[in-house]
Amino acid sequence: MSGIHDQLLAAIEQEQGALLATQMSGDKPGAKLLLLDDGTSRGQLVPEALDQQVRADVQSMLNTGEATSRSYEVDGATVDVYLESHLPPRRMVIVGAVHTAIHLVAFAREFGCHTTVVDAREMFATRERFPHADELLIGWPDEIMPDLNLGPQTDIVMLAHDPKFEDPAMEVALKSRAGYIGAMGSKNTSAARDERLKARGFSDEQIARIHGPVGLNLGGKTPPEIAISIMAEIVAVRRGKDQRASSSPLQPAKSDQ
Amino acid sequence: MRDILQDIREWQSAGEEIALATVVKASGSAPRQAGAKLAVTRSGKMVGSVSGGCVEGAVFEKAMTVLDSGSPEVVHYGISDELAWDVGLSCGGQIDVFVEPFEDR
Numbered sequence: 001m002s003g004i005h006d007q008l009l010a011a012i013e014q015e016q017g018a019l020l021a022t023q024m025s026g027d028k029p030g031a032k033l034l035l036l037d038d039g040t041s042r043g044q045l046v047p048e049a050l051d052q053q054v055r056a057d058v059q060s061m062l063n064t065g066e067a068t069s070r071s072y073e074v075d076g077a078t079v080d081v082y083l084e085s086h087l088p089p090r091r092m093v094i095v096g097a098v099h100t101a102i103h104l105v106a107f108a109r110e111f112g113c114h115t116t117v118v119d120a121r122e123m124f125a126t127r128e129r130f131p132h133a134d135e136l137l138i139g140w141p142d143e144i145m146p147d148l149n150l151g152p153q154t155d156i157v158m159l160a161h162d163p164k165f166e167d168p169a170m171e172v173a174l175k176s177r178a179g180y181i182g183a184m185g186s187k188n189t190s191a192a193r194d195e196r197l198k199a200r201g202f203s204d205e206q207i208a209r210i211h212g213p214v215g216l217n218l219g220g221k222t223p224p225e226i227a228i229s230i231m232a233e234i235v236a237v238r239r240g241k242d243q244r245a246s247s248s249p250l251q252p253a254k255s256d257q
Numbered sequence: 258m259r260d261i262l263q264d265i266r267e268w269q270s271a272g273e274e275i276a277l278a279t280v281v282k283a284s285g286s287a288p289r290q291a292g293a294k295l296a297v298t299r300s301g302k303m304v305g306s307v308s309g310g311c312v313e314g315a316v317f318e319k320a321m322t323v324l325d326s327g328s329p330e331v332v333h334y335g336i337s338d339e340l341a342w343d344v345g346l347s348c349g350g351q352i353d354v355f356v357e358p359f360e361d362r
Contacts, residue, residue, distance in 0.1 A: 003360070005277075005359055008258070009258075009262055009265070009266070012258060012259055012262060013262070022279075022281075022355065022357075024281065024329070024331050024355055025331075029328065029329050029330075030328070030329040030357050030358075066292075067280075067281075067290070067291040067292030068282075068291055069281045069282045069291065069353070080331075082279065082281040082291075082355055084258075084279075084291075084292050086258060086259075089259060112259055112260055
């Protein structure tokens, strides 16, 4: 039987959510308990009473991505246990194999994101242009996207800048549980898109999930500058500093135009 | 863990002896939070970090003793005391680092 570290690595490679508990004191420092999001577990803490307590206690920590130490009372003694939740990997789905997308793929990779680029235009979505994209899919975005895993760990960025591609894709995005949705376009373009979505029956609340104009206002003009402003906005949103909150000191892109 | 996974896999297949250091508690202005990891090999390879670079050297030394003994240890690092030439965090934060052999293959 392979060790529990290997099993954790395997779970991460298979994109399973996992929680690892490591005993730091007591009867067996270094003992580990691995809980997987399919309900199975490996290993155990020592003694049994500690193992039971930890199993019951960590259920709420599964799928939080958090790491912390907690103390447990076992037979009158205190045992320290380190707990860490591992989420499935972050994903970025980019609609539109445009110039900015090339740089955005490069930045997303630095953040450990799995990247998917979708475009119906074979001329743009080539391996020569996107050597580092994990997936390069050619087809209509609204037909391809429902087959992708658009969960809370997914960022969707619309760069096609063409309603013909983007409106149907945006409808798929808004029906998904994606954690971030951004769309390229000026304030006017964004407002016009919002109106079209409203006419298609989407509520203000649903439409408010869209970050558009996409990105933080770094004053950038070139494709790599725009790409990093998008990446910066995603970091801010993922860390709970959404620029659109009234208390935020961050400025939306194009706010000075 | 995901960010250091590939290096660990390569070291494993090369038969390296590996130790893993994890920040299990952080307070004050500690540069890295709980969950930050540094993996090292006995041959001196390193990936990841547990601080801004201030205690990695000391953690490496501790990792070598942990590999020798086979017993994991918790090490506490606090504010550095310049007079004592202690290893510490110049930022004023405090961290607990769990150092263990990554032995199970």
